[in-house]
Amino acid sequence: MSDLSITEALTSDDIVIEGTVGTTTAEDAKMSMRNVNVFYGDKQAIKNVSLDLARNQVTALIGPSGCGKSTFLRCLNRMNDTIPICRVEGELKLEEQDIYAKKLDPVLLRARVGMVFQKPNPFPKSIYDNVAYGPRIHGLAANRAELDEIVVSSLQKAGLFGEVKDRLDAPGTGLSGGQQQRLCIARTIAVSPEVILMDEPASALDPIATAVIEELIDELKEKYTIAIVTHSMQQAARVSQATAYFHMGHLVEMGKTEQIFTNPTHELTENYITGRFG
Numbered sequence: 001m002s003d004l005s006i007t008e009a010l011t012s013d014d015i016v017i018e019g020t021v022g023t024t025t026a027e028d029a030k031m032s033m034r035n036v037n038v039f040y041g042d043k044q045a046i047k048n049v050s051l052d053l054a055r056n057q058v059t060a061l062i063g064p065s066g067c068g069k070s071t072f073l074r075c076l077n078r079m080n081d082t083i084p085i086c087r088v089e090g091e092l093k094l095e096e097q098d099i100y101a102k103k104l105d106p107v108l109l110r111a112r113v114g115m116v117f118q119k120p121n122p123f124p125k126s127i128y129d130n131v132a133y134g135p136r137i138h139g140l141a142a143n144r145a146e147l148d149e150i151v152v153s154s155l156q157k158a159g160l161f162g163e164v165k166d167r168l169d170a171p172g173t174g175l176s177g178g179q180q181q182r183l184c185i186a187r188t189i190a191v192s193p194e195v196i197l198m199d200e201p202a203s204a205l206d207p208i209a210t211a212v213i214e215e216l217i218d219e220l221k222e223k224y225t226i227a228i229v230t231h232s233m234q235q236a237a238r239v240s241q242a243t244a245y246f247h248m249g250h251l252v253e254m255g256k257t258e259q260i261f262t263n264p265t266h267e268l269t270e271n272y273i274t275g276r277f278g
């Protein structure tokens, strides 16, 4: 394919992408998705995507704006349930559990598969209460001492405790952007999730706060399985072990991050990572 035809193909709605190249399965999968299709009304946003999230790894979902990264991520803890016109088809499993099973309570699923959003969104409550909120509604602490312990250890794991330990009663909204995002990560961790989904978690932050979040993501993978949507290829390369390249609803290519960024197989992936499209 010449560059011109690639450019045409990249901007055409008629592009045909057959299957996914690379490795989409993991030996030790924490989550497995097979033949996932997602529709908003009549419009199909995800087209027959299959991939695994490997346990204790960071998987980056990358691709041009509108390719379906966030839609796919939101399927993994049923956040799309909140969009009435959205319909999800296919098999989505958290270990052996079908996460779309009728009997499954999405609120409990979201405690197991937590989510951190693009814009830090602390509740208008104290730092303490932000982190204690989840454990309280899920009844995870028998008494105040246990709750204190969860709050402190969650703030520690999110790398924020040292900065806020003397002002746990202060409002969470009074923290800096980067601190607020770490507070949101602490809030997610507080309910002991198994998987953490991150939708562009650093895009609203300055480079220093971004570096802190990236270091934290690297530490968090020791305990959790992580999927991150990012527009920053440098960030994907820095924090992830596996990368999935989406294009117009298709999963074009997936593999080890190093290979995707140094030696991609598909021309569409190569064009994206070399900055010819995006």
Ligand SMILES: Nc1ncnc2c1ncn2[C@@H]1O[C@H](COP(=O)(O)OP(=O)(O)OP(=O)(O)O)[C@@H](O)[C@H]1O
Residues within 6 Å of the ligand: 040, 045, 063, 064, 065, 066, 067, 068, 069, 070, 071, 072, 083
């Ligand atoms: N709530 C919605 N209702 C209707 N269509 C939607 C909705 N959310 C997303 N879409 C459409 O689904 C497609 C995929 O969107 P999505 O937000 O998942 O892409 P993305 O790759 O995450 O984009 P971005 O990088 O810009 O955030 C787009 O065509 C978008 O317009």
